[in-house]
Amino acid sequence: MTVEVEASLEPGLGEALSQVSEALKARAWLVLAGNCETSYEGRAASGSTPGDRVVMVKPDGSVIVHGPKGFKPLNWQPDTSSVEARLDSDTLELRAVRRSPREILVIRCARIYYLAVLKGAEEGGFWLYVNEAEIRDEAMRDPVGVLGERLRFIEAEKPVEPGFIDALAEDEQGRLVVLEFKRVKAGEEAVKQLLRYVEALRARTSREVRGVLVAPDATEAARRLLERSGLELRRIDLRSLYERIKGRSAARRRSLVDFLG
Amino acid sequence: MTVEVEASLEPGLGEALSQVSEALKARAWLVLAGNCETSYEGRAASGSTPGDRVVMVKPDGSVIVHGPKGFKPLNWQPDTSSVEARLDSDTLELRAVRRSPREILVIRCARIYYLAVLKGAEEGGFWLYVNEAEIRDEAMRDPVGVLGERLRFIEAEKPVEPGFIDALAEDEQGRLVVLEFKRVKAGEEAVKQLLRYVEALRARTSREVRGVLVAPDATEAARRLLERSGLELRRIDLRSLYERIKGRSAARRRSLVDFLG
DNA sequence: TGTTTCATCTTGCGA
DNA sequence: TCGCAAGTTGAAACA
Known part of the structure; x- marks a missing residue:
């Protein structure tokens, strides 16, 4: 030592x-x-x-x-x-x-x-982490597995007037799909942001545009606003996403599930 | 002990x-x-x-x-x-x-x-700090000293459609003045916010409305947007504001200038 | 270097 | 609890 x-x-x-x-x-x-x-x-x-x-x-x-x-x-x-x-x-x-x-x-x-x-303290080993980008990438890699729907992804981080769309896709009916990813329970703010992107896109195209919020959950106010705005919520499970993403990495290690019992 | x-x-x-x-x-x-x-x-x-x-x-x-x-x-x-x-x-x-x-x-x-x-560890004494609210209060207390202009303050934290105006005042020409305070260098976001408030107010009154961003400095992008939008920037000096505000408090203590030399 | 965006943000306040 | 705003935010990504 x-x-x-x-x-x-x-x-x-x-x-x-x-x-x-x-x-x-x-x-x-x-x-x-x-x-x-x-x-x-x-x-x-x-x-x-x-x-x-x-x-x-x-x-x-x-x-x-x-x-x-x-x-x-x-x-x-x-x-x-x-x-x-x-x-x-x-x-x-x-x-x-x-x-x-x-x-x-x-x-x-x-x-x-x-x-x-x-x-002589040493930094020690590496660091695992699941972030928003990884969730998005996993959804793009396997739309059916993560979102339960066949989508063709067009672009990630697409710049649109108020900022950047997390991901833009096309569904089987040929409609554009704006996707907003949240790693934690989504609040009203996330829905407002999604709505701004959807509206900005609708103003620039004659195609039909869907807006989908992808999150583990949404607050009551967020769900109401989704409903009113005709936007969709796709629930995801962080735990299983973590398993999917990290399971693919070479160095597989014990899950915390062991401790949680 | x-x-x-x-x-x-x-x-x-x-x-x-x-x-x-x-x-x-x-x-x-x-x-x-x-x-x-x-x-x-x-x-x-x-x-x-x-x-x-x-x-x-x-x-x-x-x-x-x-x-x-x-x-x-x-x-x-x-x-x-x-x-x-x-x-x-x-x-x-x-x-x-x-x-x-x-x-x-x-x-x-x-x-x-x-x-x-x-x-038995104890939290210890109080905590000095200059925050945005204190800057705003000092500006309201002494507009000439802080902003270099005679203003009559009408309201602080005034609720207006998109949120709250930091402070609303009236200048010597009888124009309304929307003030946005920033303790740190202001970015484009601060200007956009100020602009939203100014426009919301203009929509609701026939009076002339000025927008003033009060900050130690502003980014290049922020200054361009100020210029384009016809808004104003008033620079303030944190150090002297700190001295003004804290100098008034009963418990006067040594300034860090002693250490800085 | 400056600027923007993300964060297990945290923290505090208010409804 | 939720929503919102500020932070010596820090840190990373990017121009």
Whole structure:
């Protein structure tokens, strides 16, 4: 194993400074818990008075400050040009600077509960993901299997006045079919967008144009608007789509179904 | 001080399990570094093969998994209904479940480099920030200072057909002025929105209607559309606005300018 | 580099 | 719960 760990419990600020400085120089992965205040100035200006924080400085220089609540960090700095540490009036001060946009994040810790340094951390293996484009591509590859209908696909990402149509196809009756894909439950907004595309297309052709929203589900308001607008909803099942798409990839791995029971 | 810390360096999995379980039960703040693999299934499906990770479970149940690079976590789970730990075939397994949307995140750690538990962490003090509403309010309070023009404000957040006008005012010539505020560089989208409001208002009144985009800057495309549409751009300076707004607040604190030098 | 679009967006507010 | 808008959004794709 290549990973080296070093940690201190409630270190003094002087001790902390030397460990932090060394970690930054070595481009190690630094995790620090302490009572800190933060200030940010750049695209906006913000700050927080002292509170308990977990501060992380990654090997690539990203700085992230978490409070005890929520998914989002309190402050951060993604593309730092420099991260520096020093002692300033009884605090350990970290300054993360970014050029373009010019931003500065200052973290001042009056007390440090815990400090850990990881050296030689490795990124690890690849990453699977099913996104909207993959759903669309799967539908184009096998319209009957995914949409339950024989369609001939004409174009994906077709530019039409208000933006881009996810996919344009032709059905067996020769009608144009505008397809809008959603990976999550579709709201009213998705229907409005689909409607804009359908209307834009109808204005430019004498052919009949259908609009189909492809999503796992739709909200009540979305369904009403579909109904009123004469548009269609095709439900898809993410799980089985995931299996179809990923099942084709060479490296097959255990499904989460195992865990879900 | 109320924060209690407990930490282990390279604990065995059994030892780690008991500490983790206890931390979860006590709703403590858990930070763990190890070699882990992750699987997520819910709104999407994703996963990563083993790699070095820092895993955080916050007192509110949020779970965040970071890899050694970048601002964004590899996996996360914001509003968990349950987080559980157990040993499974030589790994420490964490399962974070959320209902609605139904999602599950599974983290399996084969090795644990270190583990820290923080109890009694406090959110800490308030949070300063300049947002769009504050810019708007400051402009309404002092139109000459912020916009360089005498305006009489009629209404903020006025509902008009497509949505809400940020602010509606009247200029010295008695013309209506629709104001759209942006805290960051304005894109074409902001101009389109402003234009929709201006046109909606013109359709409902015989009075002359001006449209003013208030922003630190605008993209080239946005400026062209402003020009073509006969709308105006008023540039503002965030830094000085921040000083104006925050300077008024009772608790005056050191400016970041001190650090920027 | 700038601009646009996507995201397991998150978050907050309101109906 | 749904709809909507803002975010230091970040990150990727594209011109």
